[in-house]
Structures are given as C-alpha cells and as structure tokens.
Amino acid sequence: MPSVDVAAARARIAGGQIAYDALHVIASCGDLRPGLARVLDAFEVAGILSNDERRSVIAGEPDVDDLVSGWFTGDRVPRAGNRRLARQAAIVVANALLRAATERVGAPSTWRGWTRVVCPCCGGSPDIALLERGGHRTLVCARCDAQWRAPRTGCLGCYQVDAPVLARIENPALGYDLVMCNSCGRFLKERPRRGFESLLVERAITLELDLAAEQRGLRI
Ligand SMILES: [Zn+2]
Ligand SMILES: [Zn+2]
Structure with missing residues (x-):
C-alpha cells in the first residue's frame, strides 16, 4: 500500500501544488519485483508474451525502479524485446501503485479548482483527453489515472488551436483521434467519454498511437 500524507496532499x-512526489510514493512500496513477476504472468495468460519470453525477461533481472523512473522522465520505448516487455510490465505496476495513492488523496472534487496542465496528484502529463457532453475535455493522467478538467482548448503545451499546426489524425477503428502539435511537439489521444472502457484496456488498444507519435519525436 503506497504511503501518502493525505492532509498534506490536500493542502x-x-x-x-501537486499532491505528492511520485518517486517517494513508489519507494514507499518496497520491492517491486514480486509485482513485476505477477504482471508478467498475467501478460502470458493474456497472450502478450510467450512462456519463453516471460522466462527470458525474468532471467535478465530487470531493474524495476530504473524502468519506473525512466518512464517518469519520459524515456523512449526501448527497441529491444525483453527490455521493452519489462518496461511495459513495470508501467502496469507503477500505474497501479500511483492510482492507489491518488485514490487515497480523494475524489476528483478534491481538485475541482485545478487549472494546471500537469496532474494535481502526481505531477504527470495527461495522455488521454475525454470529450464531455458539455463540450469541454477531461484530462487523464498517464501515471496515476487522475482526471481533471482541461484548463484550455487546443494544445496543452502552447495554446495552438488551428490546423495545420495542431494536426489531428482520426482513427475510426479505435475511436480515437491522435492530436499532435507541430509547434511544441506534444500529443494527446482524444475520444468521447461515451463507451470508455477501463484505462488498462484503453491504453493497451491505443499503444500503436503512442508509438506512431513517438516516432515523430512527439511526447505527451
Ligand atoms: Zn497523476
Ligand atoms: Zn503545442
């Protein structure tokens, strides 16, 4: 269970200011390797990797803390198969721990007045925006899943609102738009909130959008 000083976080x-330091919260959870092993087991059951690949990743003794801090600082997705799979599993572990920490901070009403682009809880960047019926967007933190109202329309980094600087590639099969800013290099995956599934599933099915954006040198 992640350790969070709830009163201090709300204050x-x-x-x-952001509620907690994500690296401190992760450090408070102790050894992450058993969690990584469980996620790799689940990946095998889900058919994301083979039995041989799972054994090979474990045999490589991946440094989970290193993978998690690399994710926090926006490292690019590794090319090598094993390191890439280990990173993917480490992200699932860290995301679950930070989600639990954010749930302890409170309900979204706790940060209703938040007007910044970074996550009110962990300071992460949003990777998904949900289009609400009222016309505004709700941002979803890529690290801890906190949701908050977007402080502005258009690019979150630099206020661009018009094409072609703010480019939008529609992907009807996935139900997402990949929105990319050619001025400041940010991207976001946008979709209507209606029909939205669990974030774990949404991120798994839209991984190709992240990779396409990364290949263009973009970041969330
Ligand atoms: Zn967050
Ligand atoms: Zn921009």
Whole structure:
C-alpha cells in the first residue's frame, strides 16, 4: 500500500501544488519485483508474451525502479524485446501503485479548482483527453489515472488551436483521434467519454498511437 500524507496532499492541492512526489510514493512500496513477476504472468495468460519470453525477461533481472523512473522522465520505448516487455510490465505496476495513492488523496472534487496542465496528484502529463457532453475535455493522467478538467482548448503545451499546426489524425477503428502539435511537439489521444472502457484496456488498444507519435519525436 503506497504511503501518502493525505492532509498534506490536500493542502498542497489547495495551494496549487501537486499532491505528492511520485518517486517517494513508489519507494514507499518496497520491492517491486514480486509485482513485476505477477504482471508478467498475467501478460502470458493474456497472450502478450510467450512462456519463453516471460522466462527470458525474468532471467535478465530487470531493474524495476530504473524502468519506473525512466518512464517518469519520459524515456523512449526501448527497441529491444525483453527490455521493452519489462518496461511495459513495470508501467502496469507503477500505474497501479500511483492510482492507489491518488485514490487515497480523494475524489476528483478534491481538485475541482485545478487549472494546471500537469496532474494535481502526481505531477504527470495527461495522455488521454475525454470529450464531455458539455463540450469541454477531461484530462487523464498517464501515471496515476487522475482526471481533471482541461484548463484550455487546443494544445496543452502552447495554446495552438488551428490546423495545420495542431494536426489531428482520426482513427475510426479505435475511436480515437491522435492530436499532435507541430509547434511544441506534444500529443494527446482524444475520444468521447461515451463507451470508455477501463484505462488498462484503453491504453493497451491505443499503444500503436503512442508509438506512431513517438516516432515523430512527439511526447505527451
Ligand atoms: Zn497523476
Ligand atoms: Zn503545442
């Protein structure tokens, strides 16, 4: 269970600061290797990797803390198969721990007045935007799944709102738009909230959009 000082976290949000330090929260959870092994087991059951690949990843003794901090600092997805699979599993572990930490901070009403682009809880960047019926967007933190109202329309990095600087590639099969800013290099995956499934599933089916954006040198 991640350790979070809830009162201090809420006071920080009220003062416009992020609730907790994500690396401290992860460190409070101790050894992440058993969690990584369980996620790799689940990946095998789900057919994401083979039995041989799972054994090979474990035999490589991946440094989970290193993979998680690389994810936090926006490392590119590794090319090598094993390291890539280990990173993918480490992200599932860290995401689950941070989601639990954010749930302890409170309900989304705790950060209703939040007007920044970074996550009110962990300071991460959003990777998904949900289009609400009222016309505004709700941002979803890529690290901890916190949701908050987008402070502005268009690019979150630089205020661009018009094509071709803000490019939109529709993917009807996935039900997502990949929105990319050619000015500041940010991207976001956008879709209507209606029909939205669990974030774990949504991220798994849209992984190809992230890779396409990364290949263009973009980041969330
Ligand atoms: Zn977050
Ligand atoms: Zn921009």
